[in-house]
Amino acid sequence: MDMIAEKFDAIVIGAGMSGNAAAYTMASHGLKVLQFERGEYPGSKNVQGAIMYANMLEKIIPDFRDDAPLERHLVEQRLWVMDDTSHTGMHYRSEDFNEAKPNRYTIIRAQFDKWFSRKVRAAGATVLCETTVTELVRDAKDKVVGVRTDRAGGAIFADVVILAEGVSGLLGTRAGLREMPKPQSVALAVKEMHFLPEDVIEQRFGLKGGEGCVIEAVGTISRGMAGLGFLYTNKESISLGIGCLVSDFAATMQSPYALLDALKDHPSIRPLIAGSEVKEYAAHLIPEGGYKAIPQLFGDGWVVVGDAAQLNNAVHREGSNLAMTSGRIAAEAIVQVKRRNGPMTKQNLVLYKTMLNKSFVVKDLKKYKDMPALLHTNSRNFFTTYPQLMSQAAQNFMRVDGTPKIEKEKATAAAMIKARSRWGLVSDAVRLALAWR
Amino acid sequence: MTVAVTLRVEEKLYQNRYLVDSGRPHIKVRPHERPSANLLGLTRVCPAQCYELNDQGQVEITADGCMECGTCRVLCEASGEIEWNYPRGGFGILFKFG
Numbered sequence: 410m411d412m413i414a415e416k417f418d419a420i421v422i423g424a425g426m427s428g429n430a431a432a433y434t435m436a437s438h439g440l441k442v443l444q445f446e447r448g449e450y451p452g453s454k455n456v457q458g459a460i461m462y463a464n465m466l467e468k469i470i471p472d473f474r475d476d477a478p479l480e481r482h483l484v485e486q487r488l489w490v491m492d493d494t495s496h497t498g499m500h501y502r503s504e505d506f507n508e509a510k511p512n513r514y515t516i517i518r519a520q521f522d523k524w525f526s527r528k529v530r531a532a533g534a535t536v537l538c539e540t541t542v543t544e545l546v547r548d549a550k551d552k553v554v555g556v557r558t559d560r561a562g563g564a565i566f567a568d569v570v571i572l573a574e575g576v577s578g579l580l581g582t583r584a585g586l587r588e589m590p591k592p593q594s595v596a597l598a599v600k601e602m603h604f605l606p607e608d609v610i611e612q613r614f615g616l617k618g619g620e621g622c623v624i625e626a627v628g629t630i631s632r633g634m635a636g637l638g639f640l641y642t643n644k645e646s647i648s649l650g651i652g653c654l655v656s657d658f659a660a661t662m663q664s665p666y667a668l669l670d671a672l673k674d675h676p677s678i679r680p681l682i683a684g685s686e687v688k689e690y691a692a693h694l695i696p697e698g699g700y701k702a703i704p705q706l707f708g709d710g711w712v713v714v715g716d717a718a719q720l721n722n723a724v725h726r727e728g729s730n731l732a733m734t735s736g737r738i739a740a741e742a743i744v745q746v747k748r749r750n751g752p753m754t755k756q757n758l759v760l761y762k763t764m765l766n767k768s769f770v771v772k773d774l775k776k777y778k779d780m781p782a783l784l785h786t787n788s789r790n791f792f793t794t795y796p797q798l799m800s801q802a803a804q805n806f807m808r809v810d811g812t813p814k815i816e817k818e819k820a821t822a823a824a825m826i827k828a829r830s831r832w833g834l835v836s837d838a839v840r841l842a843l844a845w846r
Numbered sequence: 847m848t849v850a851v852t853l854r855v856e857e858k859l860y861q862n863r864y865l866v867d868s869g870r871p872h873i874k875v876r877p878h879e880r881p882s883a884n885l886l887g888l889t890r891v892c893p894a895q896c897y898e899l900n901d902q903g904q905v906e907i908t909a910d911g912c913m914e915c916g917t918c919r920v921l922c923e924a925s926g927e928i929e930w931n932y933p934r935g936g937f938g939i940l941f942k943f944g
């Protein structure tokens with residue numbers, strides 16, 4: 410292992426969205442980059458819904474559409490509020506999304522990450538898979554100067570280490586760089602891949618020529634927990650899953666697979682996946698703590714990016730784009746420091762934070778800074794009571810049974826007040842509006 | 847009911863690809879008399895149902911089907927009830943799709 414005796418400009422830990430963005434950006438700027446991935450191949454440990462946002466990838470690889478493994482470009486999004494037998498929905502579909510360079514695509518992470526990693530190698534970085542980084546190495550002044558891995562051989566040194574290790578962030582938490590995620594600031598999501606012929610998917614969702622549709626759903630499917638269900642169309646498969654806060658799982662002792670099976674059996678979902686062949690069952694955490702959970706992002710000889718830094722917008726279900734953007738920005742900051750021959754000290758690496766603060770990443774998270782706490786403390790109302798009331802109101806409105814309309818409206822209003830009280834309704838609405846502001 | 851659920855999880859895990867590092871489990875449960883609420887909760891909350899209650903009322907783990915999600919770590923590492931590490935490089939869950 411001669412190569413390992415060399416010193417690198419940068420070591421990247423993890424070959425997910427953020428690590429690949431960082432490694433690619435640094436290598437394309439001529440830095441000598443070594444990247445570690447513990448999986449057999451990049452993507453083998455990673456789970457996503459998955460919607461990928463083109464704009465943030467374009468900033469890294471402008472012509473990615475030429476060869477990236479993309480599933481479908483999205484033309485329709487459905488937001489559903491579900492109770493046990495119904496869904497009330499808001500659907501948005503537009504021909505405008507059939508554009509030359511579509512804005513959002515579904516992807517399959519294992520395939521996408523392999524593609525991204527090929528680009529990283531082509532840009533000149535060295536990528537070592539099947540290697541778990543076990544420890545950060547520090548010098549006498551506590552500066553991070555390298556890593557140790559579970560491969561034979563000693564420490565490997567670099568000017569700077571980029572921790573792109575994902576939501577669990579074992580290394581950073583054990584090295585005391587940040588705290589372990591709290592049960593109320595991470596969601597556990599489970600997901601299945603349902604395979605169906607391409608034309609069946611297109612018929613069921615009214616799609617043609619690579620168009621895609623996604624459904625996101627809240628309601629009694631999460632059994633009172635703060636959670637979200639999703640169904641995304643791929644070329645020849647449907648990704649179906651549900652995630653809820655870990656603290657809620659622990660408090661209610663619900664089983665995630667039971668929730669998933671109930672979702673599959675829901676009368677609104679069942680016909681969409683009928684006859685499919687399930688080929689994988691996956692589970693993964695999602696950061697949900699938002700702005701207030703962002704840890705220290707840089708120090709002497711290190712920066713942290715992506716899910717490891719809790720950079721995830723739970724309200725809009727965005728994560729991979731924040732991961733790619735934080736990886737790219739950290740890399741650009743490192744390239745700038747390097748160009749002026751600056752040491753990779755805390756003082757110099759603050760540049761990453763400064764640049765990140767100006768980007769949509771931190772601005773969006775700041776906008777929703779009060780949302781996690783609101784949904785966490787009020788989950789029963791938002792995820793069970795209101796969905797049930799919405800369903801009742803809709804049914805009351807639509808069913809024609811000879812009851813005068815005025816009485817129907819009174820019954821709907823009375824049901825709302827009975828379930829949540831006038832004051833409860835007003836205060837929930839105000840708190841929601843404030844958190845959304 | 848428990849039996850039905852167990853069967854269903856095993857059926858699900860059966861679809862997955864793993865490279866098990868035999869004899870080197872990456873998660874261990876500390877010996878205990880009675881499990882805490884969180885540790886007991888894992889018998890239901892772990893998405894791979896790796897945690898089970900034995901006849902003596904203690905929680906045991908068989909980590910072969912583990913998907914390395916980290917949920918048990920978030921709930922039980924701080925209290926010292928479990929010891930959690932990544933499997934050696936290349937071992938463990940290998941998602942085909944993710």
Ligand SMILES: Cc1cc2nc3c(=O)[nH]c(=O)nc-3n(C[C@H](O)[C@H](O)[C@H](O)COP(=O)(O)OP(=O)(O)OC[C@H]3O[C@@H](n4cnc5c(N)ncnc54)[C@H](O)[C@@H]3O)c2cc1C
Nearest residue numbers: 423425426427447454457458460542575715716728729732
């Ligand atoms: C069910 C689900 C649905 C989602 N849906 C969406 C969506 O639709 N759109 C969206 O934008 N985001 C979504 N997200 C979020 C998105 O997946 C994440 O934000 C994104 O993957 C974060 O990228 P990352 O690079 O920070 O971390 P990851 O992609 O998790 O990558 C971390 C990498 O580091 C490696 N690693 C960790 N520790 C070590 C170590 N010690 N040594 C070597 N390698 C190591 C891991 O193996 C992994 O490859 C979803 C997440 C989940 C779980």
Ligand code: SF4
Nearest residue numbers: 892912913915916918
């Ligand atoms: S990491 Fe996840 S799948 Fe593995 S044992 Fe813990 S809870 Fe279960």
